[in-house]
Structures are given as structure tokens and as C-alpha cells.
């Protein structure tokens with residue numbers, strides 16, 4: 001089957017600096033909130049994740065993506081979990097990508113893909129499990145800092161959503177293969193979109209490709225840094241802060257010379273959790289920009305949309321008729 005790839009949109013070089021937050025800095029909470037308000041995106045250093053865990057996982061994932069196509073296909077198609085190639089999601093989106101999407105609550109060896117992953121070395125499976133734990137720790141730490149800075153009550157309101165065993169989080173490993181010199185041109189690896197969850201924690205090798213969209217619509221390239229993590233604000237956090245934090249649009253353009261490998265942990269709430277603006281941040285219900293939906297409702301409607309669709313519209317309150325005509 002032939003899959004048509006979309007033309008590449010332009011990205012202006014920009015002097016915008018990505019905020020860098022040292023998680024051990026006493027001022028980190030303030031810096032995180034500022035970055036979430038201004039950009040919906042920041043880089044994390046001094047995160048405490050063992051560098052050798054990152055190295056092992058990277059090496060093993062690289063070996064997985066180098067397996068024969070017929071073997072990798074046995075771990076797919078992604079529906080949504082499993083191995084996927086080119087197709088992203090169920091609604092016709094495509095990119096120059098291969099990936100593994102995993103439910104963070106299910107052990108790698110007890111998925112439908114287990115037959116394939118059983119053939120990967122134990123260190124791969126163990127590293128994936130340890131990495132998921134580390135990402136849960138880091139994402140709940142970031143959410144705790146946001147809670148403290150914004151004085152969100154009750155304590156743990158945001159971080160608990162990720163810490164509990166019912167948290168609907170997932171882990172994605174994306175592989176964007178380099179191109180042969182003769183066909184060298186940039187293509188869309190992962191089209192523009194916002195992430196639906198609370199926050200996403202991304203780590204990649206030193207190959208560029210990730211871009212974020214500023215509030216004025218300008219796309220800027222994010223310089224890669226294999227030893228740091230990047231935090232992306234998702235739709236759910238935008239709703240809970242009543243739009244004070246913005247979920248940032250992002251995309252990946254494939255680099256012609258070197259392959260890019262990224263791992264993203266999507267920190268999501270339990271399926272039964274009701275998502276709505278937090279009353280401690282917005283005392284008057286009339287000021288709520290969004291209505292309430294459970295995460296399960298948002299997710300299932302969101303999975304009927306295309307990657308670049310504006311999913312937050314599902315949450316938006318209808319204006320009363322007398323106002324919508326003004």
C-alpha cells in the first residue's frame with residue numbers, strides 16, 4: 001500500500017530560548033509555572049534519572065527498530081498499543097515514523113506484543129519498566145511543584161492523578177530513520193498536534209527535529225539534548241487551569257542525515273476522573289471556559305479526531321444564545 005506523506009510546512013529560525021528548569025533549584029516551582037503560562041514547554045535538568053538507564057534503553061530500542069520488518073510487524077498494528085509504522089492513530093494520519101506505544105500500567109511481557117518482546121533481551125523489558133517508574137516519579141514531581149506554586153487544594157490534587165495505579169498513562173518510543181543522501185529532504189515525521197494528557201515528558205537522542213508553535217503561530221526548532229528532558233503541557237492541564245496554561249502545539253520533521261529516537265511518557269489521569277477547571281483557581285463557575293468531561297469521554301472522542309484537529313473544542317462551553325449573536 002502507498003501512503004501519501006504531507007508537504008513540509010516552513011519553520012522560521014527564531015531566537016526564542018527554551019526555559020531550562022533545574023529541578024533541585026529552590027526557585028524551580030516559580031520557573032515551571034512561568035514556562036507553562038508563556039510557552040507550555042520547558043527543559044528539565046538535574047532530574048535524577050540514571051544516565052545508564054537512558055543509555056541501555058536507547059541501545060535496546062535501536063536494536064528493536066533494526067529487527068527485520070516481518071518480526072516487528074508481529075508486534076503490530078498499533079491499535080492503539082503495539083508496534084506501528086507510518087500510520088499514526090486510527091484516522092488516516094501518516095508520518096515518516098516507526099513507533100512502539102505501550103500502556104504504562106501493563107508489563108511489556110504481558111501485552112499482545114509479548115511474543116515479540118519476549119525475544120528482546122531481558123534488559124530491554126526491565127529498562128522499560130524502570131523507565132516508566134522514573135517517568136511517573138518525574139511527572140508527579142513536576143505536577144506537585146505546580147500545585148504548590150498555584151496553591152492548589154487539596155494537596156496532591158494533580159500529582160495523585162499520575163501516582164495512582166489507575167492513572168491512564170502511556171509510553172511511546174518513536175524512531176525516525178535517516179534518509180539516503182540521494183533522496184535527502186525534510187519530511188513530516190509526526191504532524192502538528194497537542195497532547196491530550198496532563199503533561200508529557202520527552203527525551204530524545206541528539207538528533208534535531210522537534211518543533212514547537214509559539215502563541216503567535218511561529219514554529220521554532222527545539223535544540224536536542226540527550227541528557228535532559230522536555231516537558232510538554234497537555235490539553236487536560238489547560239482545562240484544569242482554565243486556560244492559564246496552554247497545551248503547546250508541536251511536531252517532528254525528520255532529519256535527513258541522522259536517525260532520531262525519542263521516548264515520551266504521557267502522564268494521564270484515571271479514566272473515571274472528571275476533568276474541569278479547578279474551583280480553587282476559578283472561584284466563580286460562570287468564569288469556567290470549559291465544561292466537565294471524564295478523561296474516558298475526552299479520550300474516546302479525541303481518538304475519533306485527526307492528529308492536527310483542535311480537540312479542546314470538545315471541552316468548550318457553548319455560549320448562551322444571547323451572547324453568541326453579539
Ligand SMILES: C=C1C[C@]23C[C@@]1(O)CC[C@H]2[C@@]12CC[C@H](O)[C@@](C)(C(=O)O1)[C@H]2[C@@H]3C(=O)O
Nearest residue numbers: 080088089090093195302303304305306307
Ligand atoms: C490521530 C491520533 C493519534 C493519537 C490519537 C488521535 O486520534 C488523536 C490524538 C493522538 C495522540 C497525540 C499524543 C500521543 O502521541 C498519543 C498517544 C495520544 O495520546 O494522543 C496520540 C494518539 C495515538 O497515536 O494513538
Ligand SMILES: O=C(O)CCC(=O)C(=O)O
Nearest residue numbers: 172174190210252262264
Ligand atoms: O517524537 C517526538 O519527539 C515527539 C512525538 C510526539 O509529539 C508524540 O509522540 O506525541
Ligand SMILES: [Fe+2]
Nearest residue numbers: 193194195250
Ligand atoms: Fe506529542
